[in-house]
Amino acid sequence: MSKYGIVLTTFENEEQAKPIISEILTSKLAACVQEIKIKSHYTWKDELCHEDELLVLLKTKKELYPQLEKKLIEIHPYETAEILFVDVESGSKAYLAWIDKQTKEM
Template sequence: MSKYGIVLTTFENEKQAEPVINEIIKNKLAACIQEIKIKSHYIWKDELCHDDEILVLIKTRKEVYPELEKKLLELHPYETPEILMVDAEKGSKAYLAWIDEQTGKG
């Protein structure tokens, strides 16, 4: 079982994402966070939505996930934010060591 993962969440735009990203990095809950522009399609409160969003990929250790999830729920502006942990089954030793170092385990 992998001890690393990628947490996915979304925001309306980069401006909305930036303060949350900064807090996560400052608190050593992730080694790296990337933003990707996407189009999301879903139903929310019985309304069909088609929204431009920013998908945020948070590289971290599973051990810090509970604290990361708590921080996201505390800071995220969405009523019900997407917070999904995806296993990172494999990775280069150097990169995984860097994740350890950046998330307080190095």
């Protein structure tokens, strides 16, 4: 079973994402956060949407996911935020050790 994972979430733009990213890193719920500009296509409240968004990848430990999810739900501006956990089956030992060092102990 994997000990690490990546949490995916989206924001309208960098300005909206930055304070939340800072809160997550300060809380030591993730070791690293990356941003990728994307185009999202979905149906919301019976309306077809095509929006520019920012995909945010949060590198963390599986044991921290419940706290990270709770924090994102509390502070995320979206009514129904994308919050997905993806298992990391393997990775370099040095990088995974760095994630351990940068995140809080349970």
